[in-house]
Amino acid sequence: MKRFLPLVLLTAVAIVVAIVVVGVSAASSHLTEAPPQPVAFPHSLHVSDLELECAFCHRNADKTVEAGLPPVEICMFCHSVVGAGNPEIEKVRAAFASQKPIDWTRVYRVPDIVRFTHEPHIRAQLDCSNCHGDVAKMTTARPAGPLGMAQCIGCHRERGAPTDCSYCHY
Numbered sequence: 001m002k003r004f005l006p007l008v009l010l011t012a013v014a015i016v017v018a019i020v021v022v023g024v025s026a027a028s029s030h031l032t033e034a035p036p037q038p039v040a041f042p043h044s045l046h047v048s049d050l051e052l053e054c055a056f057c058h059r060n061a062d063k064t065v066e067a068g069l070p071p072v073e074i075c076m077f078c079h080s081v082v083g084a085g086n087p088e089i090e091k092v093r094a095a096f097a098s099q100k101p102i103d104w105t106r107v108y109r110v111p112d113i114v115r116f117t118h119e120p121h122i123r124a125q126l127d128c129s130n131c132h133g134d135v136a137k138m139t140t141a142r143p144a145g146p147l148g149m150a151q152c153i154g155c156h157r158e159r160g161a162p163t164d165c166s167y168c169h170y
């Protein structure tokens, strides 16, 4: 074990250097409000009133790296029929007709130096609301609060998840 120690230390130093060098430009700004979106999509109506599951639109949260934002085809499942004439829904139909994806603005984004995947978190039985707040009551998604290194490590400590730099940093 002892003879690996220098290697471990070297790796740790390399990670810190890499992060500091890249981190300066990657220093993220956390949003404090919902960003303007191209379509005024109400989560509240679709989740609370229509009782759609989060996974109906965010299909990959438990499987792949990205929870994913829904392609317009998923909206057209209903909006090819529902809501003609509603100006916000007409934007959705126009996007589908012209085959132009709706260019949603991201609310949460970790910088490139950070490794985050949903899958282990969903497997550990966390709820979406642990990190994203009560989205079912929101219209367009707004940040529940900052989700930076302090929040990640705080919860990892609380729940006995790893806190080594190398788990979260490339």
Ligand code: HEC
Pocket (backbone or CB within 6 Å): 039, 040, 041, 042, 045, 046, 050, 052, 057, 070, 071, 072, 074, 075, 076, 077, 078, 079, 082, 083, 086, 088, 089, 092
């Ligand atoms: C399961 C069916 C269903 C799906 C899927 C669906 N919607 Fe809806 N949506 C509805 C219904 C029902 C309404 C209410 C229509 C009304 O009030 O006339 C609605 C309303 C809306 C409205 C208008 C809200 C308002 O306040 O006037 C927008 C905008 C909208 N949907 C966007 C979307 C987008 C974008 C997607 C895809 C990400 C989507 N919807 C997926 C059923 C659906």
Ligand code: HEC
Pocket (backbone or CB within 6 Å): 037, 041, 043, 046, 047, 052, 053, 054, 055, 056, 057, 058, 069, 070, 104, 105, 106, 107, 108, 109, 128, 129, 132, 135, 136, 139, 140, 141, 142
């Ligand atoms: C009918 C489709 C639909 C359903 C159901 C839905 N969402 Fe969304 N969600 C969207 C769309 C469209 C966006 C992009 C617009 C926005 O940011 O509000 C989005 C954005 C988000 C974002 C912001 C992602 C980012 O970083 O930009 C989060 C977080 C989110 N949804 C969580 C949830 C959760 C949690 C649920 C279940 C309680 C849920 N959503 C149910 C369609 C849906």
Ligand code: HEC
Pocket (backbone or CB within 6 Å): 054, 055, 058, 061, 062, 065, 066, 067, 068, 069, 108, 109, 110, 111, 116, 118, 121, 122, 126, 127, 128, 129, 130, 131, 132, 147
């Ligand atoms: C442990 C905290 C945590 C939990 C739990 C969590 N998320 Fe996320 N979510 C994040 C972070 C951090 C990001 C930003 C990821 C990035 O930049 O790559 C994110 C991004 C997203 C996005 C934007 C698109 C994407 O794939 O990056 C959506 C949509 C989303 N989450 C939905 C959900 C849904 C739905 C659930 C519940 C099934 C959920 N999240 C549970 C932390 C979490």
Ligand code: HEC
Pocket (backbone or CB within 6 Å): 110, 114, 115, 116, 117, 120, 121, 124, 126, 130, 131, 147, 148, 149, 151, 152, 153, 155, 156, 159, 160, 161, 162, 167, 168
């Ligand atoms: C609300 C609590 C919570 C928050 C917030 C959270 N995590 Fe986690 N994280 C966990 C739990 C629980 C696990 C699962 C540990 C296990 O499988 O034993 C985990 C696992 C992970 C893993 C996988 C570790 C492995 O075993 O390979 C990574 C990487 C990770 N989290 C990164 C992050 C990052 C980056 C953030 C912040 C953007 C974050 N987490 C925020 C609770 C959280």
Ligand code: HEC
Pocket (backbone or CB within 6 Å): 016, 019, 020, 023, 027, 028, 110, 111, 114, 147, 148, 149, 152, 153, 156, 162, 163, 164, 165, 166, 167, 168, 169
């Ligand atoms: C549980 C996940 C996690 C662990 C463990 C972790 N970090 Fe981070 N770290 C992050 C996240 C997320 C960010 C991005 C912060 C933001 O977006 O504000 C970050 C950002 C950074 C930055 C960039 C500057 C900054 O503050 O934004 C440095 C430097 C850094 N981490 C060093 C480390 C070192 C050194 C360790 C080990 C002692 C470590 N991190 C452990 C998640 C983690």
